[in-house]
Amino acid sequence: MSKYSVIGKRVRRVDGPEKVTGNAKYTFDMVLPNMLYGKILRSPYPHAKILNIDTSQAEKLIGVKAVVTGKDTIGRKQGIWRRFPELCDEEILCRTKVRYIGDPVAAVAAIDEDIAEEALDLIEVEYEPLPAVFDPLEAIKEDALQIHDGVELNINVTRHIEWGDVDDAFRHCDYIREDQFKCSSQAHVCMETHDAVASFSYDGNLTVWTSTQSSYYIQALLAGMLDLRESDVRVIKPHTGGGFGSKFELDSAQFCASLLSMKLCRPVKIVLTREEEFTATKRRTPMYYYVKLGAKKDGTLLAKEVKAITEGGAYTAMGATALYLTGFFSSLPYKYPNYRFDGYRVYTNTAPTSAMRGFGGPQATFVGESQLDMLAEALGIDPIEIRRKNGMTPNYEVPGQAYIQSCGLQQCLEKIEAHIKERGKLPPNRGIGISAYGFMSGGIFNWFDTSYAFSAAIVRISIDGKVDLFTGACDIGQGSDTTLSMICAEELGVHLEDIRIHAADTGICPADLGAWGSRETLMNGNAVKMAAADAKRQILEFAAAKLGANIVYDLDIKDRWVHLADRPERGLSYFDIVKEVIRGKDGEVIIGRGHYTPHRKGMISPAYSFGVQAAEVEVDPDTGKYKLINVATAHESGTVINPLGIEGQLEGAIMMAAGYGFCEDQPMDAGKILNPSIADYKLIRSLDMPETKILEVDTYEPEGPFGAKEAGEGLTCPTAGAIGNAIYRAVGVRINELPITPEKVFKALREKGKQGK
Amino acid sequence: MKEELRLTVNGQAYELYIKPKTLLVEVLRDHLGLTGTKRGCNCGSCGACTVVLNDMAVKSCSVLALQANGGEVITIEGLANGAQLHPLQKAFLDYGAFQCGFCTSGMLMSVKALLDENPKPTTEQIKEGIDGNMCRCTGYNSIIRALTAVVKGEYKEEK
Numbered sequence: 001m002s003k004y005s006v007i008g009k010r011v012r013r014v015d016g017p018e019k020v021t022g023n024a025k026y027t028f029d030m031v032l033p034n035m036l037y038g039k040i041l042r043s044p045y046p047h048a049k050i051l052n053i054d055t056s057q058a059e060k061l062i063g064v065k066a067v068v069t070g071k072d073t074i075g076r077k078q079g080i081w082r083r084f085p086e087l088c089d090e091e092i093l094c095r096t097k098v099r100y101i102g103d104p105v106a107a108v109a110a111i112d113e114d115i116a117e118e119a120l121d122l123i124e125v126e127y128e129p130l131p132a133v134f135d136p137l138e139a140i141k142e143d144a145l146q147i148h149d150g151v152e153l154n155i156n157v158t159r160h161i162e163w164g165d166v167d168d169a170f171r172h173c174d175y176i177r178e179d180q181f182k183c184s185s186q187a188h189v190c191m192e193t194h195d196a197v198a199s200f201s202y203d204g205n206l207t208v209w210t211s212t213q214s215s216y217y218i219q220a221l222l223a224g225m226l227d228l229r230e231s232d233v234r235v236i237k238p239h240t241g242g243g244f245g246s247k248f249e250l251d252s253a254q255f256c257a258s259l260l261s262m263k264l265c266r267p268v269k270i271v272l273t274r275e276e277e278f279t280a281t282k283r284r285t286p287m288y289y290y291v292k293l294g295a296k297k298d299g300t301l302l303a304k305e306v307k308a309i310t311e312g313g314a315y316t317a318m319g320a321t322a323l324y325l326t327g328f329f330s331s332l333p334y335k336y337p338n339y340r341f342d343g344y345r346v347y348t349n350t351a352p353t354s355a356m357r358g359f360g361g362p363q364a365t366f367v368g369e370s371q372l373d374m375l376a377e378a379l380g381i382d383p384i385e386i387r388r389k390n391g392m393t394p395n396y397e398v399p400g401q402a403y404i405q406s407c408g409l410q411q412c413l414e415k416i417e418a419h420i421k422e423r424g425k426l427p428p429n430r431g432i433g434i435s436a437y438g439f440m441s442g443g444i445f446n447w448f449d450t451s452y453a454f455s456a457a458i459v460r461i462s463i464d465g466k467v468d469l470f471t472g473a474c475d476i477g478q479g480s481d482t483t484l485s486m487i488c489a490e491e492l493g494v495h496l497e498d499i500r501i502h503a504a505d506t507g508i509c510p511a512d513l514g515a516w517g518s519r520e521t522l523m524n525g526n527a528v529k530m531a532a533a534d535a536k537r538q539i540l541e542f543a544a545a546k547l548g549a550n551i552v553y554d555l556d557i558k559d560r561w562v563h564l565a566d567r568p569e570r571g572l573s574y575f576d577i578v579k580e581v582i583r584g585k586d587g588e589v590i591i592g593r594g595h596y597t598p599h600r601k602g603m604i605s606p607a608y609s610f611g612v613q614a615a616e617v618e619v620d621p622d623t624g625k626y627k628l629i630n631v632a633t634a635h636e637s638g639t640v641i642n643p644l645g646i647e648g649q650l651e652g653a654i655m656m657a658a659g660y661g662f663c664e665d666q667p668m669d670a671g672k673i674l675n676p677s678i679a680d681y682k683l684i685r686s687l688d689m690p691e692t693k694i695l696e697v698d699t700y701e702p703e704g705p706f707g708a709k710e711a712g713e714g715l716t717c718p719t720a721g722a723i724g725n726a727i728y729r730a731v732g733v734r735i736n737e738l739p740i741t742p743e744k745v746f747k748a749l750r751e752k753g754k755q756g757k
Numbered sequence: 758m759k760e761e762l763r764l765t766v767n768g769q770a771y772e773l774y775i776k777p778k779t780l781l782v783e784v785l786r787d788h789l790g791l792t793g794t795k796r797g798c799n800c801g802s803c804g805a806c807t808v809v810l811n812d813m814a815v816k817s818c819s820v821l822a823l824q825a826n827g828g829e830v831i832t833i834e835g836l837a838n839g840a841q842l843h844p845l846q847k848a849f850l851d852y853g854a855f856q857c858g859f860c861t862s863g864m865l866m867s868v869k870a871l872l873d874e875n876p877k878p879t880t881e882q883i884k885e886g887i888d889g890n891m892c893r894c895t896g897y898n899s900i901i902r903a904l905t906a907v908v909k910g911e912y913k914e915e916k
Binding site: 016017028029241644647677683685 | 786791792793794795796797798799800801802803805832833834836837842846849850851852853855856857858859860861862865883884885887888890891892893894895896897898899900901
């Protein structure tokens with residue numbers, strides 16, 4: 001029997017009944033009295049000077065209430081890397097120069113969307129087109145044009161990571177190989193596009209309802225860009241239709257709606273169109289990889305050297321973090337004694353690149369796992385065996401970087417090995433490829449420069465025993481409202497239905513960095529657990545006095561029963577005691593407080609999760625077309641809080657990660673994205689979705705709440721690599737460039753056929 | 758020039774005057790305030806706006822409201838019987854067949870139409886039935902499991 005009464009159970013989501021009835025309200029659904037509708041005018045040029053903007057005709061259009069341009073801003077540039085002013089490089093409403101097709105130049109508020117749209121056509125912008133550069137390998141050349149003044153070679157950020165003696169280690173290798181890879185972009189394609197309703201009132205307060213992964217970041221960034229006091233900006237996240245990394249930076253809908261509302265003191269709503277969503281919000285970072293890998297004859301990995309050049313697009317965004325993380329993730333999940341990474345993020349005149357689920361991990365893992373299979377083959381070692389030999393184990397220290405506590409990688413390898421055996425002998429042109437990964441449970445870095453704890457929570461218990469949980473965590477669909485409510489109920493010893501969560505409203509909830517980097521379960525979970533423990537302590541103090549128990553006894557609460565831990569029959573009803581505690585506190589409700597910031601946990605994350613995936617494909621050798629037959633995943637994420645939630649994260653990640661490996665891409669022509677619609681952007685739908693198999697491995701993470709760690713993003717890392725390896729095993733061709741389209745497989749097969757003759 | 762539109766939505770008769778270019782989804786969301794129906798792409802590709810019109814699942818962003826004149830529409834708001842959830846809704850809850858929830862209304866209306874027409878679909882027929890509904894969160898398999906449970910009779914409609 002489980003020692004837990006709430007966690008570990010398959011529970012329905014707390015937001016479920018509202019969502020399956022269509023009653024859940026999203027920002028997209030909001031209408032306020034006296035509300036106006038906004039639209040944004042965007043640059044048609046990838047690079048141009050703005051000579052003049054004439055808004056007079058638009059302003060005259062009946063129904064138009066305001067037009068704003070860069071001149072209406074305070075002229076600041078913003079960025080999420082606030083510690084580094086030079087990386088705050090995005091004006092949102094450009095004043096003198098545009099740097100990609102889609103850069104905003106003006107915004108309109110009108111009585112309806114049609115009139116706002118019409119007004120955009122009446123704004124005359126005089127541009128002086130400039131030469132533009134789209135490929136980071138071109139932009140980094142000596143003679144390339146400068147996209148941001150003073151940024152030499154267009155290098156936006158560099159990142160160096162090193163441990164051991166890499167050069168010396170390569171001298172001791174029996175086998176060294178060098179390979180190049182190219183990882184493509186990917187669009188988040190949230191079902192709800194970026195949107196915001198901003199309402200500035202005559203008393204000087206700005207309230208913004210928005211679809212976001214971090215209400216706190218948006219609050220702080222808006223305050224900075226609008227010259228408002230941070231606490232005078234209240235950001236509320238209603239139900240949110242997906243994020244996947246696209247919604248924790250300040251976006252054009254939030255900024256323009258706020259600016260227009262401040263001008264008019266009326267609510268303004270802006271919803272980005274699907275085309276804007278594809279072309280003018282951020283996207284996964286494309287990366288060029290150059291990797292040198294060396295091993296002993298027996299497969300012991302001695303050294304790895306990685307160079308990465310990433311396509312930055314026009315602005316820094318969270319792309320700096322993607323560079324940093326891809327550098328570290330390239331070492332996971334193996335014990336490289338010697339490792340070096342040099343990364344360069346390069347500005348280009350393309351839509352800015354940034355965070356997307358996996359955050360540099362899917363790129364690093366595709367590259368690393370593809371190359372590891374090549375190396376294993378050259379040495380005549382089985383792919384499982386080489387991973388087993390070099391894979392991380394519990395309590396392993398990555399020199400100067402990270403301390404891995406729980407780690408179930410070896411057990412995951414065993415389960416996948418058994419799965420492959422079970423599949424038996426495969427028919428011709430079928431292959432199973434494997435790929436292993438590791439991922440973080442939230443980042444330790446504080447480039448946002450906040451003085452708040454990374455996560456915090458408040459628990460309030462009212463006279464009827466109902467628990468109100470206040471937290472800044474953002475449920476964007478991943479289920480954090482349910483997970484955190486379960487953690488709270490478990491710690492307090494009450495039922496899940498006793499908890500009511502209030503999340504992601506900066507007016508009433510403590511600050512939290514938000515839902516990114518797979519941080520909510522561990523970081524916010526720890527804060528919630530601490531807050532619940534604080535409230536529980538207050539109840540137990542009173543109960544101890546009331547029960548007159550010998551002080552050697554511990555008290556506990558389980559299933560709404562306050563009792564002696566060793567003598568559960570001696571106790572009191574939770575509901576009765578709560579009433580008396582409040583009476584005893586001179587009528588004050590019970591308030592518990594908790595917070596969490598990682599300390600002494602290295603440079604990256606307080607905890608890491610691991611897994612191994614096996615993808616099975618069937619290739620048609622005549623056309624290169626292939627089908628994903630089955631994806632089996634052995635993974636561990638510490639104590640599972642809600643098995644139903646984990647399954648959803650896992651299967652959803654496979655869909656998104658297989659899409660990255662298989663079909664999702666954003667081809668461009670001179671900086672213009674060519675497939676900006678759901679009709680043209682190919683992604684995996686129900687008919688292409690492979691069957692999935694989940695193999696759970698139990699681990700316990702000492703740093704996590706009840707032993708839990710991440711399950712959200714890690715699973716987007718392995719799939720592209722597993723597909724690539726599977727195709728190689730099926731038909732013997734290796735594709736080093738994502739996505740692995742049938743066309744690329746076909747061309748490689750033809751090339752192989754020629755060589756064979 | 759506005760034109761008259763008469764239609765029944767979730768059993769309630771409505772009479773409205775609308776611009777001829779108004780889409781069915783606009784009537785539902787903006788005129789009638791039934792915001793359970795979503796819009797994700799405005800080009801008939803994502804399925805978030807799916808409703809049932811005269812017993813058929815349609816994408817309401819691709820139907821002019823006047824094309825539905827005299828018709829009967831069921832939206833997500835009409836799926837539950839008051840506080841009593843429809844078997845499909847219960848199955849979606851138990852099988853975790855949604856996450857962010859933005860596609861869920863359209864998905865549920867598609868599968869309702871599917872099961873009304875064919876109460877015993879095969880797994881392949883279920884996959885085909887929801888292929889027009891994009892979900893970016895779940896990976897679809899939980900939706901298929903939820904439907905399979907309903908098809909097997911694990912959920913009974915309560916009167």
